[in-house]
Amino acid sequence: MLWHRNAGKGRPLEPLKIIAPPPKNAVEQLLLLQEAISQLEALIQSGNIVLLKVRALIFAALPQATDRTALLLVIMALAFAFVPLKHLILFAFLESFTTNMPLRKISSERDLRRIREWWIRIPAAPVQLMKPDDKKTR
Structure with missing residues (x-):
C-alpha cells in the first residue's frame, strides 16, 4: 500500500472491467428469483433449527449434552484466561492447516463425524404454531 501510494502519485486508477x-x-x-427465495427459505429454516x-x-432439554457444553465453555474460558492470546491464535492456525494432512485426516474426520452425530441427537425445542384470533380483530 505504501509503495503504491508513493510510486503511483498522479496516476488515475484503472477502471474495473465487469462482464x-x-x-x-x-x-x-x-x-x-423463485430459486433464490427457496434457497433463502432453506437457509432461514436451518438457522431457526x-x-x-x-x-x-441452554434450558437443559438434554442434560448430558448441556453438561458437555457447559464443561466445554468452562475449559475455553480457562484457556482464554491463562493461555496467552498469541499461543491460542497459533494453535488455531496450526489446527486449521494440519486438519487435512495424511497423519491427522482419519482422526479429524472421525472427530467431525462424532460432533455431527452429537449435534443431530440434540432435540430442537418444541414449537407450537398458534393461529391468530380473527374474532378479536373484527
Missing part, C-alpha cells in the same frame, strides 16, 4: 450478465426474459428471471437447538441446550 454484464446475458439478458434474460421475464420467465427466466422469475425462475431465478440451530437457534432452537441452542435454546434446548
Whole structure:
C-alpha cells in the first residue's frame, strides 16, 4: 500500500472491467428469483433449527449434552484466561492447516463425524404454531 501510494502519485486508477450478465426474459428471471427465495427459505429454516437447538441446550432439554457444553465453555474460558492470546491464535492456525494432512485426516474426520452425530441427537425445542384470533380483530 505504501509503495503504491508513493510510486503511483498522479496516476488515475484503472477502471474495473465487469462482464454484464446475458439478458434474460421475464420467465427466466422469475425462475431465478423463485430459486433464490427457496434457497433463502432453506437457509432461514436451518438457522431457526440451530437457534432452537441452542435454546434446548441452554434450558437443559438434554442434560448430558448441556453438561458437555457447559464443561466445554468452562475449559475455553480457562484457556482464554491463562493461555496467552498469541499461543491460542497459533494453535488455531496450526489446527486449521494440519486438519487435512495424511497423519491427522482419519482422526479429524472421525472427530467431525462424532460432533455431527452429537449435534443431530440434540432435540430442537418444541414449537407450537398458534393461529391468530380473527374474532378479536373484527
